[in-house]
Amino acid sequence: MSGHQSHILRTASPDAVGILASVMAFLADRGLSVVESHDFADSVSGRFFVWARFETSDVFDAEDFGRAFGEVALRRDLAWNLRPAGYRPKVLVLASKMDHCLNDLLFRHRSDRLGADIVGIASNHEDARWHADRHEIRFDHIPVSKETKPQAEDQLRKLIDETSAEFVVLARYMQVLSNDLCRELEGRCINIHHSALPSFKGARPYHQAHARGVKLIGATAHYVTADLDEGPIIAQEAVSVDHRATPDRLVEMGRDIEARVLARAVKAHAEGRVFLSGARTVVFD
Known part of the structure; x- marks a missing residue:
């Protein structure tokens, strides 16, 4: 879609019920379209992992996203990071x-x-x-x-x-x-x-x-x-x-x-x- 960008959100946390729902609901509530996602609950470590790529408009405010998602992360004990999908380390x-x-x-x-x-x-x-x-x-x-x-x-x-x-x-x-x-x-x-x-x-x-x-x-x-x-x-x-x-x-x-x-x-x-x-x-x- 013209004028749209992609970002990648990664989260890792202790496994618990509803983590994936919390992450996806946050993205949906902000009108962000998820185009690829993966999640996994590791029974060995007791950790839950989410990788999601979503599309944003060209006026996407990463700082505003971070402040808002930080509240979800604090509530669900998530370690997380956000990056443009095209970023090349x-x-x-x-x-x-x-x-x-x-x-x-x-x-x-x-x-x-x-x-x-x-x-x-x-x-x-x-x-x-x-x-x-x-x-x-x-x-x-x-x-x-x-x-x-x-x-x-x-x-x-x-x-x-x-x-x-x-x-x-x-x-x-x-x-x-x-x-x-x-x-x-x-x-x-x-x-x-x-x-x-x-x-x-x-x-x-x-x-x-x-x-x-x-x-x-x-x-x-x-x-x-x-x-x-x-x-x-x-x-x-x-x-x-x-x-x-x-x-x-x-x-x-x-x-x-x-x-x-x-x-x-x-x-x-x-x-x-x-x-x-x-x-x-x-x-x-």
Whole structure:
């Protein structure tokens, strides 16, 4: 509809009867048309989540909405936020030598299918610089060694501040973040790894998987926590393989899956479709 805009309302609260009705009644009473909505009661955490996209007129007053909805939120114990549906949060991407995930994110960014704006690329190697140059995106080379890791992480913190990045993506960044940095980035740092973990750790995981005759390979995207590769899962994918797949074929398939799964997780986070619920996530695709 001409002259109309869309906004997204997110709420999270202790589960109780009538929360969804309260939210939707508020929107209806203000003449706001809901065009997409999702809700979920998590029996594990006892939390209730709502994601709603609604249309507004071009004279929509977000401050007035906030004041009025704040009364509902106080009465129903809701944590909430409102944003324009077209908002694109800023993201900093970290990569190492393997660039398949980075390349896919950049393609989606260029074609406006990522849901976020990549404002910088940082790497512990120079290999990714040409990607940044090609896309006219800032590139920072931050070498990391055991001795210089604290200084390197301070550089990352400075870079996050300078770029105003709202979240960070580890696109096969082959460095383990410190516990302190993981805590600082809690809920706003996404990692990708092959789903052969924890069975096949270390170098050449797909070759290890081939040697064991695995019948499934896949990838997992999750929020980073101090517990290595054990943060809340956002997206996963697995495909069947058989004895005909060579190690090189497994690597090729695995990298394709990693790129798809990471992009799906980044887009879901960027669009506000992911809610943290304890050690789990609620994802409204």
